[in-house]
Amino acid sequence: MRKVLGKGLFIVVILVIIVSVTVSIVEAQSKSFLIDCGSNSSVNVDGRKWVGDMAPNNNVTLSSSGFVVSTSTLSGNSIYDPLYKTARIFTSYLNYTIKGVKGNYFVRFHFCPFVNEDYNLNKSSFGVVANGMKVLSEFNVPLEISDENMELQKSGKNSSSFFLVKEYVMAINVDTLVIEFVPSGSSFGFINAIEIVSFVDELFPGSVGKVGGGNLNLTGRSMETMYRLNVGGSKIQSNQDPDLWRTWEVDSSHMITANAGSGVKNTSNITYASVNDTSMAPLLVYETARAMTNNEVLEKRFNMSWKFEVDPDFDYLVRLHFCELVYDKANERIFRIYINNRTAADNFDVYVRAGGMNKAYHQDYFDSLSSKIDTLWVQLGPDTAAGAAGTDALLNGLEVFKLSKNGNLASVQRYDSADNATSKSKGKVLWVGIGAGVASALVLAIVIVLVLCFCRSRRKASTDTKNNPPGWRPLFLYGAALNSTVGAKGSAGTQKAYGSMASTRVGKKFTLAEINAATKNFDESLIIGVGGFGKVYKGEIDDGVLAAIKRANPQSEQGLTEFETEIDMLSKLRHRHLVSLIGFCEEKNEMILVYEYMANGTLRSHLFGSDLPPLSWKQRLEACIGAARGLHYLHTGADRGIIHRDVKTTNILLDENFVAKMADFGLSKDGPALDHTHVSTAVKGSFGYLDPEYFRRQQLTEKSDVYSFGVVLFECACARAVINPTLPRDQINLAEWAMRWQKQKSLETIIDPHLRGTYCPESLTKFGEIAEKCLADDGKSRPTMGEVLWHLEYVLQLHEAWLNMHNSETSFSSNQVLKVEGLEVLHEPSSEDEEDALNLKE
Template sequence: MEKVKWGPLILAVILLGFIGHGSYASFTPVDNYLIACGSSKNLTFQGRTFVPDSVQSSIVLKSQANSVTAVSSSTALPPIYQSARIFSGIASYKFEIEQEGRHWVRLYFYPISNSSHDLTSASITVVTDSFVLLNNFTFKNYNGSYLFKEYAINVTSDTLTLTFIPSNNSVAFVNAIEVVSVPNEIFPDQALALSPSAPFSGLSELALETVYRLNMGGPLLTAQNDTLGRTWENDEKYLHVNSSAKNLSVNPGNIKYITAVTTETAPNLVYSTAESMGNANVSNGNFNITWVFSVDPDFMYFVRVHFCDILSTSLNNLVFNLFINSDIALESLDLSSLAGDLNVPYYKDFISNSSADSDVLTVSVGPDTMADVTNAIMNGLEIMRISNGAKSLDGLSSVESLLPQPPTKRNMIGIIIGCVVGASVAVVFIILCICCFVARRSKTPTQGHPWLPLPLYGNSQTMTKMSTTSQKSGTASCISLASTNLGRLFMFQEIMDATNKFDESLLLGVGGFGRVYKGTLEDGTKVAVKRGNPRSEQGLAEFRTEIEMLSKLRHRHLVSLIGYCDERSEMILVYEYMANGPLRSHLYGTDLPSLSWKQRLEICIGAARGLHYLHTGAAQSIIHRDVKTTNILLDENFVAKVADFGLSKTGPALDQTHVSTAVKGSFGY
């Protein structure tokens, strides 16, 4: 890996740690326990003060046996590891929680050598009220000198209990504990799962453990440089090929935070450094920068990737791809287009497993061969283990199996009442289902062409044949898909919320298939929502072709399909929103400002690139058949994208001499 001079950057880190600490103090945690276990005095570590566990009034220490303390006389040890509390029986710390929600739980372990116990042989298990954090850990099987563990636990009550369980007739110990509030917006409830690609919900009910947190191309950052007390290590030792990456850095003051990304997301010292391709503008499209990580294949992982375009000198030049294992996580990522400007941070969350049947997880970035600049960057990376079905982050044992609790009389009464109520509800539900089934069977079929829901199974990229009979036959049109590559599956209520119940003021256009509305998703993403008219035979045919084409096509100059909704017999497609609308509205018929000649030329080139990809880049060439100014859309940066594939046809095979070019189409989005 090519080196940069880190001297000025390290000096900036040091100065920010001392004189700039106030700028990092925008977040003040409601719960902020920094506990030095076994210590008799306050300790300062990484700019923060830890207090002895014996004097903290908001925590309660309970132990089945007497606990003892151990203190090291070695001044070479960091202060946080110079004392410990040792338990010969089950013991717990109970913390009063003022604000429910995610909390950092950080544990520090070091086997002090001059204690009366052999702490190197200690076997330690640590659990919370609901989750197993550590199970039978011992320094005998550990290569490092210190053990630091960081967890993100969602606390849903007014207390949090950490229980330490000695195993194998040994003792348990801990040197220091942190329990600190985390801003609610830091961890989402939903992220995009890969292989297969689908939304993953319910993260707020799971525990997370930090496994890796990297500052790409930059030095080590500690709690002094992070408002949430996190540590970011340099990425060099995880690079698959050192020479594949080159360090980049800018003045941290150049980083421009927006509403969606704050210093709590990651400090500007992360976004102001990056790794870029060591050999930019290479002709080999398979050239990637790859980082390799050892993981436990029995767990899923939360992966957060941080980007900030500190490389480009103008907008829309840097376009690249992100891969996690063999899955393409982000395709044709245009950072400046998503962020709105250069030097603006952006991040994306994913859920991934390790590579197939291995203990390795890889993250790669590589160039988009269609981009003007052949390069790729990454600024930061976080990988966190997700608790499994046993609510454990270490093994398959549950809290109940490690801390058996005999049921009380009150619990038994509750169980009996719960069973009776549950059985009653189940009976009522079954009766309602039978009634609904009978009622539906008794209804006469309605006129028109209702749609069947889209059954999506498997991971095939092939769409089965669609049969559409005419209205004369009285048979409903039937659509069957076998693909999970249509993107996100939206609930109908989400579509209603996004479009304000299909508010006519949000109407963008009307076509043969139906109406198109502007929508806004929960995360603020602007989208175009195409809602079909089930009585339009022409619309059904266009809808079929639209899916057949878009399920196979991805290109910077083609409008992308985000997802769909098939709930309540609806057929709704959700596309990326093109803020500047059709090219036609910028040429005539409106009061919009005229396009410059440079803009016109770039729009022509962009549309031509999209059409060229249709003709030559797809597995089988595609003839659009409806190219006009209303079907060339412009995004917020006036990047042209070809749209409306409802009248497209696949190109001729070798034994064909002709493709129908009959005039088709209608005005609309």
């Protein structure tokens, strides 16, 4: 009788525990807040109701409305696409205040940088603070997306995802969550959706064992989810994890050797090892695994290894998920766990730890990274000393969380070995620092006094200067370097008379009255282009000479820096394949640049997206050659060379004879000094053309222009946008899509239909090989622009010979030898090459 009562009591206790856990989960789910940003209504997505941030009675308060933008089309590659069709833009400080929030929450920010006419979301930069915790700083969504896509591409996986979700774990001790969005400098930010999902206390423990010994208390520490992987299985979408709506990615892109472990699957009767584990991961994670089943190798010490890029100088929580799917007894599979090449656990038997076969179990580990380490390794390998029946290891899931440090979760600057200098004595350094500080203060004070005196004298001389807004520094600080001695026309009466002499800044300083007359008071009908800097007008200056007049938009994310860089670069450059700067205007709060007029507009407009007749293959080759000549001059025409940094088809302009010229030098940088290999600088450019090596390392080289030019080559051949979210996922990114076909030697399959039957097949083959070389992952493996130029000329010669042969005028007999594979060139320079060489010497 007592046994029966004992069993009954035990069952009752178990039922009470299960019911209490279930109630906790239900309560947690009911406390979720789902916010659709940029909307005043509600929408049902993934079976949940998302409320607009401007909808009534939504417990959400905005400090300011910002701006709302929307799109009607998206790529359809996310279940959250209905949310991603709207966004809220903020150009100044904005915060969301959500009431009724107290407890443990996943806070997720959804970003999708769709195309918008008014705001280039690709160029946004901003920070985010949640209840005083800095979670993002100077954050650029497209760069983060590109970084993730590149990791997928390395593993041969589809890499065309164009949305991003940043997830944070927060313990909110007050009843209100305040999320602050702060633009970086003069930039702006955006947000598509905010997801706040409550979870039970048991999800994260109070303390975690540290690799190497000891424990860490996690209480009160916020975390960022860096990686969440379904090891050995397919991607698990958030709606397949209905308790906490987590997404579990595939693990193969992070494996060092993918075939070190093969997939294992077993969906029969899997249960959780403990009732407290039910929220750790969905059962789908435990139904698949990766195991070291390849035991035919001679050396038994190889491991399954995963490598993760992380932020240095932070603490990390590594959570491993296990479920023994094969063996039904102990001592069949025993292995070791290594984290960052240190043993985290040995004699690890999943069957023993979980309490049997098909039991879902997890294990947490903690490790700290120094400021010199930006990678985290997780490795599983056989423990041959344990005497297991097989040399094997198994893993079902893996999560990596970054722990907050001093109220900060935002990325920190990566370690630079150049900063690792030997320190002197503290006292000496202190006195040197004090002396340097005093001297710097004195010098700075003198400079400020001189500048103020100079500015005061200038203001007295000009009554218009007082109208300049404080955000724009007038160009008189250039001093005498900019002069207005150039007349309206040269002796030949052509626009080339306005070209600048090398190493001497020359340009006419136009009055605003002259600009108004040239553009008919900025008549909207004269607009010939719109860019990040502002609008471009067609105008007539000085006896009917046509010019392109670029007027800065004060609200633009580009500003004085780009304005000055454009003048600085173009005023000291002269080349037939660079657009000439005629002059500028800085009167009455205006920043205006005046260029030579390019009658046929951008190269892109002749490839797609307009009603203009398509260019022939010969015209496209000649345009590419012209642009290559301009870039080659930039890279070699100065002591250190100049890196354009924004090479794309909209910055390649065509004159009345379809001669191509490079334009828009607002982002250009001087090349590295002789004793340096690169220029360390913040990543700037256009999404789709960016050199992946550049935005990974923030190290700019001339080869970054070469990569962008390779994308231009494929764009000319295929006549489509470099990023098109409306296409199927594997076609969204032109560079990736075209490279797949090129590596199959089948570029002709995706060539512009207008070209079919009108080009030399051999010329297209060589053209594709050049583009492929330009897009090499490693900058050192890419050709120089000079080498690209020579090979493009050869491609043109092949095509012209083919045209002559088909026109029955001449037969082709080539006495020139070029080898694209090795990039070796035997080719006599043309007269145009010789003239370019003269320009370089000047």
